[in-house]
Amino acid sequence: MPGRSEGHQREFFRLRLEYALCADMTIVLIKGKTMEIGSTQVLIEDIGAGGLRFLSHLKMPANDQLVLQFATELCGQALKMYGHVVRTIPWETDYYEYAVRFTMEEEQHLEINRMVNRLAIRYRQNRTSTEGRFYKGDRQAFLKELAQASLAMRASEA
Numbered sequence: 552m553p554g555r556s557e558g559h560q561r562e563f564f565r566l567r568l569e570y571a572l573c574a575d576m577t578i579v580l581i582k583g584k585t586m587e588i589g590s591t592q593v594l595i596e597d598i599g600a601g602g603l604r605f606l607s608h609l610k611m612p613a614n615d616q617l618v619l620q621f622a623t624e625l626c627g628q629a630l631k632m633y634g635h636v637v638r639t640i641p642w643e644t645d646y647y648e649y650a651v652r653f654t655m656e657e658e659q660h661l662e663i664n665r666m667v668n669r670l671a672i673r674y675r676q677n678r679t680s681t682e683g684r685f686y687k688g689d690r691q692a693f694l695k696e697l698a699q700a701s702l703a704m705r706a707s708e709a
Contacts, residue, residue, distance in 0.1 A: 565599035570685040574623035600664035608698035627682040
């Protein structure tokens with residue numbers, strides 16, 4: 552059910568989104584070294600002040616030495632979040648679901664919490680939020696298109 556919280560011993564409330572939230576994901580640190588790698592789009596399935604869960608066509612390890620940045624828009628505000636993968640699960644055939652724990656300042660956790668609470672209230676009032684980069688289409692088709700574009704780009708670079 553959209554808008555229901557996940558109940559797994561979480562420190563913060565986690566909101567399952569009615570529609571996936573598109574975000575640009577970038578690897579910013581690997582083992583403490585700053586990286587300048589391009590970004591890819593991912594689909595955020597749920598979010599809370601402590602972390603998020605997302606879908607991607609990329610395979611990555613669960614590792615606290617790999618810091619990711621997620622840039623999106625929620626409740627009409629630009630949002631940047633930083634965290635590391637704590638769990639990886641295969642999703643469908645060729646895609647992956649990731650759980651991320653945020654590694655940010657307390658003020659950033661509070662800001663995300665305010666936005667998530669605002670969105671949860673809208674869900675309870677049966678109002679669909681349009682203030683964000685929500686994706687209403689087929690998630691598997693979205694990821695397949697990203698994977699194909701990534702392969703085409705690599706082939707043109709070779």
